[in-house]
Amino acid sequence: MAVxxxxxxxxxxxxxxAPGRGPRPRRQWKAYLYLAPALAVLGVFLLYPxxxxxxISFFDWNGLSLATWVGLDNYVDIATDPRIRAAFGxxxxxxxFFALLPVLLGLLLTAxxxxxxxxxxxxxxxxVLFLPQVVASVVVATSWLAIYAPDGLLxxxxxxxxxxxxxxxxxxxxxxxxxxxxxxxxxVGTGLCLVLFxxxxxxxxxxxxxxxxxxxxxxLREFLAVTLPGIRGQIAVALTLTVVAxxxxxxxxxxxxxxxxxxxxxxxxxxxxxxxxxxxxxxxxCAIGIVLALLILLVSLVIARVQPAEED
Amino acid sequence: MRISRAEATANYVLLAVFAVLTLVPLLGVLLSAVxxxxxxxxxxxxxxxxxxxxxxxxxxxxxxxRYLVNSVLVAAGVVLLTGLLSTLxxxxxATMRFPGRSVLFYVVLLGLLLPVxxxxIPLYHxxxxxxxxDTYWSLLLPQTAxxxxxGTFWMRNYFRSFPVSVLEAxxxxxxxxxxxxxxxxxxNARPALATMGLLVAMxxxxxFLLPLVMISGEGWRTAPLGLAFFQGQHTxxxxxxxxxxxxxxxxIVVLYLFLQRRFIAGMLSGAVKG
Numbered sequence: 302m303a304v305x306x307x308x309x310x311x312x313x314x315x316x317x318x319a320p321g322r323g324p325r326p327r328r329q330w331k332a333y334l335y336l337a338p339a340l341a342v343l344g345v346f347l348l349y350p351x352x353x354x355x356x357i358s359f360f361d362w363n364g365l366s367l368a369t370w371v372g373l374d375n376y377v378d379i380a381t382d383p384r385i386r387a388a389f390g391x392x393x394x395x396x397x398f399f400a401l402l403p404v405l406l407g408l409l410l411t412a413x414x415x416x417x418x419x420x421x422x423x424x425x426x427x428x429v430l431f432l433p434q435v436v437a438s439v440v441v442a443t444s445w446l447a448i449y450a451p452d453g454l455l456x457x458x459x460x461x462x463x464x465x466x467x468x469x470x471x472x473x474x475x476x477x478x479x480x481x482x483x484x485x486x487x488x489v490g491t492g493l494c495l496v497l498f499x500x501x502x503x504x505x506x507x508x509x510x511x512x513x514x515x516x517x518x519x520x521l522r523e524f525l526a527v528t529l530p531g532i533r534g535q536i537a538v539a540l541t542l543t544v545v546a547x548x549x550x551x552x553x554x555x556x557x558x559x560x561x562x563x564x565x566x567x568x569x570x571x572x573x574x575x576x577x578x579x580x581x582x583x584x585x586x587c588a589i590g591i592v593l594a595l596l597i598l599l600v601s602l603v604i605a606r607v608q609p610a611e612e613d
Numbered sequence: 614m615r616i617s618r619a620e621a622t623a624n625y626v627l628l629a630v631f632a633v634l635t636l637v638p639l640l641g642v643l644l645s646a647v648x649x650x651x652x653x654x655x656x657x658x659x660x661x662x663x664x665x666x667x668x669x670x671x672x673x674x675x676x677x678x679r680y681l682v683n684s685v686l687v688a689a690g691v692v693l694l695t696g697l698l699s700t701l702x703x704x705x706x707a708t709m710r711f712p713g714r715s716v717l718f719y720v721v722l723l724g725l726l727l728p729v730x731x732x733x734i735p736l737y738h739x740x741x742x743x744x745x746x747d748t749y750w751s752l753l754l755p756q757t758a759x760x761x762x763x764g765t766f767w768m769r770n771y772f773r774s775f776p777v778s779v780l781e782a783x784x785x786x787x788x789x790x791x792x793x794x795x796x797x798x799x800x801n802a803r804p805a806l807a808t809m810g811l812l813v814a815m816x817x818x819x820x821f822l823l824p825l826v827m828i829s830g831e832g833w834r835t836a837p838l839g840l841a842f843f844q845g846q847h848t849x850x851x852x853x854x855x856x857x858x859x860x861x862x863x864x865i866v867v868l869y870l871f872l873q874r875r876f877i878a879g880m881l882s883g884a885v886k887g
Contacts, residue, residue, distance in 0.1 A: 328711055331790060335705035336717065339698040339761050346736065346758035347724055353735035364738070410631070414624045422625075428873045429632040435869045435876060436639065437819040439837040440862040443844060444642040447851060454641055492635055497881060538881070549728045552821040556841055570730045570822070577734045578826065587734055594731035601726055 351594075358588035363581040375588035385589065388567040391479055392548055395568065398483025399490055399547035404539055406487075407494030411502055411532070412524040423499070430492030442556035445485045446472070449557075472558050478566045485553055490543045497539050501532030541604045545597050569593050645855035667856035671843070675853070676831065677860050680839035683749075685864075687835060688817040690753045692810045695760040700806070702761070703768025704794050708780065718769075724762030729822050737826050751827040752835065756820060760813045771805040772798055808879040811872060815865050836861040 358375050362368035379385050433441065448454045449471035456468040471481040505527060513523045551570035554560060560567035560575070569589050577586035646667055648660035671677050705711075706718055736755060737746065745751045775798060783797050799806075824838040834842065840861045847854050869876050 329709040330711065332705040332709035332711040332714070335701045335709070335790075339702035339721075339765060340717070342694075342698060342754065342758045343721065343724055343761050346755045347727065347732055347762075348720070350732040350734075350736035350739060351727065353739070354732055357735060410627060414627060420621060420624055420628075423628075424874075426628045426632055427877065428870075430628075430635055431873070431877050431880075432635060432639065432866070432869070434880060435815055435865055436862050437821075437837045437840075437865070439819075439821055439840050440642075440858045441638075443840065443854060443858045444638040446844075447641060447645065447855070448638055450851075454637075488635070488638070491631070495631065496877065500881065545726075545728075549730070551730070552837075555821070555825075556844060570728070573730050573734070574822070574826075577737075583734060590728070590730040590732070590734060594727055597728055598726055 354587045354590055357584055358591050360584045362583045364577075364583045365581075368584070371584065375585045376592070378585060379588060379592055384564060384567070385569075385572060385585075387564055388569050388572045388589075391566060392550070392568050394479055395483050395486060395547040395550055396544055398480070399486035399550070400540060400543035402487045403490035403494040403543055404536065406491050407498045407539065408529075408536075410495055411498040411528060412520065414499065427496050427499070431496050432492070433489040434493055438552035439556055441485065441489065442553050445481075445488075446557055449481055473562055475562055475565050478558055478562060482550075482553060482557060482566050485557075486543075486547060486550070490539075490546070493542065494539045497535045498532050501535035502528050505531035537604050537607070541601055544600050544604070548593060548597055548600070642855045642858050645852050646859045648852050650850075650852055667852045668860065671853055671857040671860060675839070675843055675857055676834075677836065677839060677843075677857055679832065680834050680836045681860065681864070683833060684818055684836040687749060687752045687756070688814045690749070691756045691760055691817045692813050694753070694757045695764045695813050696806055696810060698757070699761055699764030699768045699809070700794070700799065700802075702765040703770075703772055704790075704798065706765065706769040707772035707775075708790075708793075721762050721765050724759065725766060727762075729759070729820075733823060733826050740827065746827050747830045747833050749833070752824055752833075755823060755827075756817050760816065764809055764813065767805065767809050768802070771802055775801070804875075808875050811868065811875055812879045814868070815876070818865050 357368070359370060359372060360368035361371045361374070379389070446453075450456075451468075451470045451473075455471065459465065459468045469477065471477050509527045509531070510523065513527050518526060549570055550568050551574065554566055554568050554571045555574070558566040560571050570593065573586045573589040573593070575586075576582040576589070644660070647663045647665065648667075649662060649664040650666060650670075702721070706714065706721075733755075740746050740751045740755075745754075779797070780793065783793055788797065818835075819837060820835075821837045821841070824835045825841070828834055828838060831842075840857055843857050844854060
């Protein structure tokens with residue numbers, strides 16, 4: 302700390318800083334020493350197995366005996382096998398529930414509450430709305446299992462308001478299982494989006510709102526002309542987080558439905574797990590994992606590209 | 614700019630509606646957990662008396678005392694290792710020039726986006742071959758690797774935001790790299806390190822797929838893994854299950870309640886974790 306304080310003092314003094322002494326341009330080989338431990342751990346436990354995953358994806362392997370080279374067959378399967386295609390299709394549906402719905406809902410609420418950024422007590426609501434982000438997904442799944450159960454909260458409410466006919470086993474019904482799983486994602490994501498957008502709207506220059514109002518802009522015009530452009534960065538972050546979460550969904554499906562009933566809630570991550578550790582189709586499982594990684598990379602890059610970062 | 618009273622009221626009502634929607638599923642679990650065993654719960658009817666029996670049963674018979682210890686040890690280990698290694702790596706990326714800097718940085722960034730699914734399958738076979746599955750190491754090391762991407766990125770950004778002139782001045786005072794890092798940068802980086810530690814602790818605590826793959830013995834289960842297995846065995850004992858779920862969620866939720874600003878700021882800063 303002593304050196305730091307002295308350095309700070311000198312910085313404040315200012316006058317003595319020697320001119321012309323820029324950052325030293327010479328190469329600092331020592332850097333590799335500082336990087337070595339992190340790169341070693343990253344390499345051995347993440348990058349090396351990633352490479353192996355790519356390699357194994359070109360084989361037909363049951364995890365035990367000798368593997369057979371099959372080229373791109375596992376990838377062709379992803380495009381043609383109805384079970385795998387269904388899983389990726391379900392992931393698309395989940396994107397609607399995990400990402401689109403929360404973002405749209407968040408935008409709608411921000412439009413209505415755009416000026417709420419200065420409300421007293423907002424910190425309390427922010428803390429509550431953000432809570433689903435910190436609760437373990439297995440716990441979230443467990444609590445929604447109880448809600449969707451045949452005698453759970455949802456059906457109790459329906460019966461109480463006389464909609465007995467609508468009551469059902471939500472996660473056991475072919476028609477409702479996937480949307481039911483999706484709605485849990487909406488529940489997790491909406492608070493995040495709202496908190497993000499409200500914090501973004503709070504940073505928008507107040508004068509822009511004043512100006513919009515002087516020109517007689519209504520809530521809608523004000524939102525479209527001022528708020529929306531002002532929170533583009535937050536929208537990009539929200540979309541990235543929620544779309545990636547939808548694509549990676551595993552815990553929720555594992556705990557609530559295990560892909561059932563039938564195959565109605567299978568998702569790529571669950572299928573990869575099942576094939577790798579239960580049905581001994583390790584090559585296919587690796588191919589699914591790699592495609593999933595590529596999809597996530599692609600989504601992140603596209604969203605980052607559409608939204609050039611203005612900060613940093 | 615003022616908000617009219619009517620507008621403010623409308624905003625509060627909307628916020629309250631969404632706050633309630635957020636809390637209902639979690640409060641439902643909490644209510645179930647304190648309801649005496651065997652008592653039928655309907656809606657949000659309060660239980661006849663508060664009972665902590667479910668917690669005791671989950672804690673002892675459910676084995677959650679062991680699972681919680683496992684989770685604490687793994688999370689603490691991952692936080693310490695990540696903190697140390699990403700401070701070193703972030704320092705190199707932020708202050709030094711060396712060949713391959715940007716390539717290596719992109720490699721680290723890649724780790725930020727990679728889903729567990731893309732490397733966990735060969736990793737399992739590797740670790741089994743090395744005799745490491747069903748040990749703490751099989752949880753500690755891969756999760757450190759996962760967290761390092763975020764940690765390095767985070768620390769590098771923090772170190773880069775540090776005023777260059779201060780660094781220059783320290784160097785003029787004859788401070789070498791080591792002194793610069795440990796005496797100047799790290800003491801100032803405590804808040805950044807704390808936020809990183811919180812986020813890494815939370816991600817590690819909540820991780821499910823990795824322990825599910827690596828751990829088969831009951832003795833090494835983490836809290837969420839224990840809950841998933843408990844779930845399979847006690848589907849009908851709603852109260853017991855709810856108590857177990859509460860035990861699993863509570864440590865992180867309590868941390869969050871005390872340090873929510875730090876949690877939210879950290880996660881909103883664009884922390885995209887793979």
